Amino acid sequence: MTEDLDEDFFAERQKRSGHETAEKLTRAWVLHPDVKTTKKRRLAEHGLAEAVSLARALPGLEVVGSEVVRLPKVHPGMLFGTGKIEEIKGRIKEHEVDLVLVDGMVGPVQQRNLEKEWGIKLLDRTGLILEIFADRARTREGVLQVELAALTYQRSRLVRAWTHLERQRGGFGFVGGPGETQIESDRRAIDEQVVKLKRQLETVSRRRELQRAGRRKVPFPIVALAGYTNAGKSTLFNKMTGAEVLAKDMLFATLDPTMRGLELPSGQKVILSDTVGFISDLPTQLVAAFRATLEEVLEADLILHVRDISHPETAEQAADVADILTSLGVTSATPQFEIWNKLDLVTPDARAALELAQEGRAGVFALSALTGEGIGALLEAISGVLSEARVQADLELPFAEGRKHAWLHEQGVVRQETEGEAGWSLAVEWTDRQAALYRRL
Structure with a gap:
């Protein structure tokens, strides 16, 4: 668990899984909670349709049913009321559902309680989007970013199972996985891995910034x-x-x-x-x-x-x-x-x-x-x-304004520069937009 993420791992993560169709699909039921006290931009029915589209975007899932669940308020321990939980439980058994997808945020305790009550796994909106991103990431940076986001999400949910690098089809083990491990051991292991991922991301980010700097020169x-x-x-x-x-x-x-x-x-x-x-x-x-x-x-x-x-x-x-x-x-x-x-x-x-x-x-x-x-x-x-018009301007910058000096060179607008005792004298050629950005620095 504490080993470095090596190139073999990234190569494996980038392979497209070809066995999903041969294996039994995970039967999913999608729930969209419509809480009366929560103000939302969109209609609940459209929110449900988007959640179903998200579920269908994940290989290996078969959406066998979906519904909007009207709620007067959120129940702290179970999210839904006891009557609605029993009602949904009946549909889960009737349709032989393997996984419930809740289109919203489900707390760790709520997730644990609902999974125990229904006897199947549950995934909230964040977990589902993370699974989709895990399946789609192709570049090294993309894989690192998704892995970091998933670990951050999982660390907050250690009341339930957490499995590191468990891959059935390139995901993170939210849909399936072995079982419980010791919480403190898991938390320590996650923290160690997060540190390593951040270091690797910093390296990739520096490379990306160098690429940007190169583009600015052209x-x-x-x-x-x-x-x-x-x-x-x-x-x-x-x-x-x-x-x-x-x-x-x-x-x-x-x-x-x-x-x-x-x-x-x-x-x-x-x-x-x-x-x-x-x-x-x-x-x-x-x-x-x-x-x-x-x-x-x-x-x-x-x-x-x-x-x-x-x-x-x-x-x-x-x-x-x-x-x-x-x-x-x-x-x-x-x-x-x-x-x-x-x-x-x-x-x-x-x-x-x-x-x-x-x-x-x-x-x-x-x-x-x-x-x-x-x-x-x-x-x-x-x-x-x-192709907006460029205008010329002369600027006097003291040495204390190093940030502005660097920005001007990054933008490629400096045409001539001389260095005096107190600072730089620059002749620039820029657009009105670049001039406005400079004044905001």
């Missing part, structure tokens, strides 16, 4: 795709760049970030970045673990917020994405375009309404990444934003 602007999971970012990425990134009608089809060069109609070259999709109630462990990857969005000169405009809760999804971008530190200084994707799935009447809504709104582009409709106009608009 003045290619970065355009980042961001948006709710399954909004069609990878399909748009492929259509714009000619790449073949995995694009499926599935939640979290893309996990590891991908970058490709793109030549705009103006002849300007940019770097297009495809990032992991966001989702409502994204586990805090994942946000923390994937911060280094998500920092690609912070580095962007332009963010394309891709929306599935055909989704019944597209506005709520957009609000969730905006919240996450703000939490990452994205400000209004970074230009954003809003991409209304999946026009091919919109009815003629709805399309007419969208055209009316789009009128007079700058930076909004309705298109279909699948058919290519509207992408030409988007590329022209990207050219316009990224």
